[in-house]
Amino acid sequence: MSKDPGSDDRGKFDKARRNFLRGLGMGTAAAAAQPAWGGDTLSDTFADFFQKHYQRMTSEEITETLERIERKAESRYGVEISCENTPPQPGVVFGYAINISRCKGYRDCVDACVQENNLGRDSQVQYIRVLQMDKGDSNLEHSEHYYDPETVPVEGKYYLPVQCMQCDDPPCVKACPVDATWMEPDGIVVVDYDWCIGCRYCMTACPYWARHFNWTTPEIPAEEMNTDTHFLGNRPRPRGVVEKCHFCIQRTRKGRQPACMEACPTGARIFGNLLDPDSEIRYVLQNKQVFRLKEDLGTEPKFWYFSD
Amino acid sequence: MSPRWNATFSTTTRHSLEAGTTVEVPSWAAIARLLVSCLLISAIFSARADELPESPQDSRFEGYPNAPEIRVVPRKDDLFFYPCNQCHEAIQPNAEIRPLSAPHDSELTHGRGLIWCLSCHDVANRDNLRTLLNEQVDFDDAHLVCAGCHANRHKDWTFGVHGKRVDNWTGERTQFSCTHCHDPHKPAIAPRAPQPPPPVRTGLELTPGSEHVNEPAWARPEVNQE
Numbered sequence: 001m002s003k004d005p006g007s008d009d010r011g012k013f014d015k016a017r018r019n020f021l022r023g024l025g026m027g028t029a030a031a032a033a034q035p036a037w038g039g040d041t042l043s044d045t046f047a048d049f050f051q052k053h054y055q056r057m058t059s060e061e062i063t064e065t066l067e068r069i070e071r072k073a074e075s076r077y078g079v080e081i082s083c084e085n086t087p088p089q090p091g092v093v094f095g096y097a098i099n100i101s102r103c104k105g106y107r108d109c110v111d112a113c114v115q116e117n118n119l120g121r122d123s124q125v126q127y128i129r130v131l132q133m134d135k136g137d138s139n140l141e142h143s144e145h146y147y148d149p150e151t152v153p154v155e156g157k158y159y160l161p162v163q164c165m166q167c168d169d170p171p172c173v174k175a176c177p178v179d180a181t182w183m184e185p186d187g188i189v190v191v192d193y194d195w196c197i198g199c200r201y202c203m204t205a206c207p208y209w210a211r212h213f214n215w216t217t218p219e220i221p222a223e224e225m226n227t228d229t230h231f232l233g234n235r236p237r238p239r240g241v242v243e244k245c246h247f248c249i250q251r252t253r254k255g256r257q258p259a260c261m262e263a264c265p266t267g268a269r270i271f272g273n274l275l276d277p278d279s280e281i282r283y284v285l286q287n288k289q290v291f292r293l294k295e296d297l298g299t300e301p302k303f304w305y306f307s308d
Numbered sequence: 309m310s311p312r313w314n315a316t317f318s319t320t321t322r323h324s325l326e327a328g329t330t331v332e333v334p335s336w337a338a339i340a341r342l343l344v345s346c347l348l349i350s351a352i353f354s355a356r357a358d359e360l361p362e363s364p365q366d367s368r369f370e371g372y373p374n375a376p377e378i379r380v381v382p383r384k385d386d387l388f389f390y391p392c393n394q395c396h397e398a399i400q401p402n403a404e405i406r407p408l409s410a411p412h413d414s415e416l417t418h419g420r421g422l423i424w425c426l427s428c429h430d431v432a433n434r435d436n437l438r439t440l441l442n443e444q445v446d447f448d449d450a451h452l453v454c455a456g457c458h459a460n461r462h463k464d465w466t467f468g469v470h471g472k473r474v475d476n477w478t479g480e481r482t483q484f485s486c487t488h489c490h491d492p493h494k495p496a497i498a499p500r501a502p503q504p505p506p507p508v509r510t511g512l513e514l515t516p517g518s519e520h521v522n523e524p525a526w527a528r529p530e531v532n533q534e
Contacts, residue, residue, distance in 0.1 A: 147505065152501070
């Protein structure tokens, strides 16, 4: 008996229909097992939708938003986090300097940054890049991003860590069509992840490759989650928004060092208040031969390099 | 001071010119003035010598001008053999330069053979270090010993530009000492493995031959395009 070609198609269709119905049933079961609206309550979902821009929220609205972020993080990652809104310290503008004769290219800063800032382990986002350069060459286009020798430093190479320069005249802020990114009074350029529409104009405007886009929802194992977060810093980010280095705003506003500086075993990284004449960063600027990357673009980075 | 010298010089010159000879015949008055000025100069120099410190104790390092106050992380508790006098009290000091036996490392790469144990360790009291001026220095203040030769680095360290500050960027400065990072007997830091490289972003994978992109076009090897 010859098989009717139509019946095979019919069988395929039946199978697909069965799978669809089964999926529908399981979806209903899942919805019954946990609250609707993707694990959030209806009121949280509505509040998310009507959440205002960070700078236009009243203090009560900010408190409510922070509590909501904590609730959502618990349902999404199963971790109890604390999201804070530490204000900038008065009379402080942060600056950073890196001693490139000290940097040995260990990439400990990158590792610490990923851990501290809850960067997605799968999403290929890293705020810091350590560039391996030939000695005597300062052309960034000749840099090696993916170096992986047995041991570093390699003979004849030097290492140039690059991250957000926290420009004083930031081109990314000018490019944003919805004002989702701005410079805080302490000089840190921050992003309101809930206001960002993901257009990525800021990424094109940035001359330092410092902004990164979340193509997927950042996946972080619950045990590796940093529970000490800040609204403008390392709180859990949604998919489809841009994020960047924020000088560890959750740490530095409380007087602690950025995670990259704390992790650096060589002491190449120097961080401090540019307005304090006794700070280490001011000593560097006054006593060392410093330079900035792509200074000719006039973006006034608050990030210096020097060697001694 | 200088007018007196000028006057003396010009007097003798004029005299020799008037005499029309090359032999200088200074007047007695000029010689007297010369003597007086020599006495004056020696008096001034001897006065300055009195002001200079005589004993090393007076020249003890008191920090750089405008240097911030720092607290140094203590290190004595981390030292395995400390206090050294546990053994050394019973051992006769031997100042002869020789390779040491166990438990001490026989190799000393620091100073390329120009220094030896007792350049930094005090011979009389092994629980102390010594500076080049033979001052006694506690092990927790080892940076004062390092400063004897590495003054530039020490100054940078004092101002927080070399070395590592602990935990905070503001408030009390606590810094690790030199010997936390540098083994004083082998100060060079050995190379080590880096953390893994970043993932290659989609679309940015290396193409064949791209590792030669930094070389000039004529030096790149031919890549098979098929």
